Amino acid sequence: MSNQPHPVCFTESAKDNLLPWVLEGKMPEPYIRIGMKGGTCGGTYVLGFDSKTEFDEEYLIDRIPVVIDRRQLLFVLGTEVDFQARANGFYLHKTQNS
Template structure:
């Protein structure tokens, strides 16, 4: 398990995820962050899942996270937020100059 955080959580996202964990309503042991589809036409994925042999495991703000090693390039720098009005999580990746 790594301590370097490739992603981050806003305070409200962290509070909501901790609540899910503490209430025992997390259906799988990890929060999965990743991409579905390609980098240009892909969409971010956030859900609950098991760890696989392809995953790196992190403990970020006391939240157990897995990220597929093959998707790391696409998700590094992503911030996970929570919108109480929409009652949902969303992922935001700031634009970077490369």
């Protein structure tokens, strides 16, 4: 696991919806993957369950196991994971500080 500051963060709402899966061992894969799909300039964020690969950095963020491909770290740096029921679940966005 990396000792660097966390490149992403989770809102309280996101943690409230993810932690039960983590703590009860009900995640379909051991990690939450955060990344980009479809290119870095016009790409979209990716959030899902996944396994770790040789290209990944591993983080434990607020008890949530996260992997991010090293090649995508700069593009997801400063990303916040949020959950809103009215928006159909989880979404990612850049924070104001990034």
